[in-house]
Every structure is written in structure tokens, then in C-alpha cells.
């Protein structure tokens with residue numbers, strides 16, 4: 001098992017990516033601490049983890065609340081003695097940020113994703129690193145999207161938010177890697193089995209007249225294998241990057257767009 005004995009904390013663990021990563025980390029032997037804004041959905045994923053023979057515990061933690069993140073991490077340290085992996089998979093509902101042309105977008109709606117994504121990643125990374133530094137080891141991870149690197153209409157502040165997270169990944173690594181802490185992001189293409197991608201489609205349906213199937217085909221046609229990545233494939237990549245096998249990688253965001261976006 002690639003993560004045997006590792007202690008992982010996941011933010012946004014009730015979401016599509018957070019849940020898939022939690023399950024995959026536990027399958028590979030990690031003790032997984034799952035967190036999210038609402039305890040019920042997080043506990044449901046934790047139950048899946050335990051039912052599958054893994055170790056998982058759910059907690060209500062708002063990943064924008066510094067005190068809540070800090071208190072939870074302290075409870076993890078009390079319980080497990082350390083934290084090895086911090087994975088921020090928080091996602092703001094697309095309905096709140098997409099669909100309005102930049103010309104008509106108000107400042108609040110533009111700034112929401114930039115503030116929320118960058119701040120949550122900063123907080124969870126900084127607080128985890130303060131514990132990891134004592135052991136001179138750890139991995140900090142997050143998820144972005146190809147909007148960080150290419151122009152896409154009707155996405156408001158989402159592209160700048162993803163670019164900010166990728167910049168923060170580099171800067172965190174520049175400061176933390178000398179202390180043994182790796183910082184790596186994952187940049188997948190859209191995974192159509194997630195609510196996020198269905199919601200991202202809605203404004204495009206209105207603007208382009210494409211059906212859901214046609215839109216998926218269009219996204220897939222831009223990849224080299226002519227298909228979109230699945231959640232289990234993304235989770236397997238997350239396992240590898242979080243493992244000691246990826247000890248040579250830090251300060252970067254892994255391009256998982258399967259050819260949709262050139263490096």
C-alpha cells in the first residue's frame with residue numbers, strides 16, 4: 001500500500017474530488033481525517049471508508065475559518081501524533097460564480113472565488129505546515145482547473161482563482177521544501193460524473209445551444225485520447241503524488257488535462 005501509516009486531512013471531503021481522494025487514500029493505508037462544512041455528508045463518506053476496511057473520521061470544519069481549521073488539526077495531532085498530507089478539495093458552487101459576462105459582472109461576484117479559493121488553500125496549507133515542519137516532512141496538495149492557463153468565457157473570477165492557487169503552490173514550495181515539505185497541485189480536465197461539471201455546463205447550454213452529450217464530446221475531443229478523465233483516475237494520481245514515490249516532485253501543478261492544455 002502506497003500510503004501505509006500516513007495521516008491525511010482532507011478539506012471538502014464530502015465533495016466529488018474530496019470524497020474520491022479520501023476513499024483512495026484510505027484504500028492505500030492512510031488514516032484519513034475527513035472535513036467539510038456540514039458533518040452529515042462528511043460522515044457518510046467516512047462511513048464508506050470504514051465499511052471498506054479503512055480508517056476514517058469525519059468532522060465539521062469550515063476551511064475558511066482559521067480557528068476551526070487550527071482546532072481540528074490540533075485534535076488530529078492529539079489523536080494520531082502528526083499530519084503527513086493536507087489535501088484541499090474545497091469547491092464553491094458554480095451557480096454562485098459562473099455564467100455572467102465579465103462586462104456585466106459585479107465586483108463581489110468576481111472576487112468571491114478569488115478570495116475563497118486562495119484564502120482557504122493558504123489557511124489549510126499554512127496551518128498544516130506548522131505541524132509538518134516539526135517532523136521535517138509532509139505533502140500539501142490541492143486541485144485546480146485548466147482555467148488557470150487558458151481563456152474561457154463566462155467563468156468570472158474562477159480563472160484568476162485557479163491561477164492564484166497555482167502561484168501559491170509554487171510560493172509555498174519555495175518556502176517549505178527546504179524544510180522537507182512538498183507542495184503539489186493537480187489540474188484535471190472536467191470529470192462529467194461530478195456535479196461541478198454539470199453545473200458548469202448550464203450557462204454554456206444557454207450560450208451555445210449544445211446538449212449535455214454534445215458538450216462532453218466537445219471537451220473530450222480536445223484531449224489526446226478523446227475521452228475525459230474519471231474520478232478514480234484522478235484519485236490514483238493523488239495517491240501517487242501524496243506518496244513517498246513522488247519525493248522528487250514539488251513546486252508545481254501536475255497537468256492532468258490529457259493533452260487539452262499544452263505545458
Ligand SMILES: NC(=O)c1ccc[n+]([C@@H]2O[C@H](COP(=O)([O-])OP(=O)(O)OC[C@H]3O[C@@H](n4cnc5c(N)ncnc54)[C@H](OP(=O)(O)O)[C@@H]3O)[C@@H](O)[C@H]2O)c1
Pocket residue numbers: 011012013014015016017018035036037038061062063064089090091092093120143144145146187188189190191192194195196197
Ligand atoms: N469536478 C471536476 O471535474 C473538476 C475539475 C477540475 C477542477 N475542479 C475543482 O476541484 C475542486 C473540487 O471540485 P468538486 O467537483 O469535488 O466540487 P464539489 O463536489 O462541489 O465539492 C466541493 C466541496 O467543498 C465543500 N466546501 C465548500 N466551501 C467549503 C468551506 N469553506 N469549508 C469546507 N468545505 C467547503 C463543499 O461543501 P458544500 O456542499 O457544503 O458547499 C463540497 O462538499 C473545485 O475547486 C473545482 O473547481 C473540479
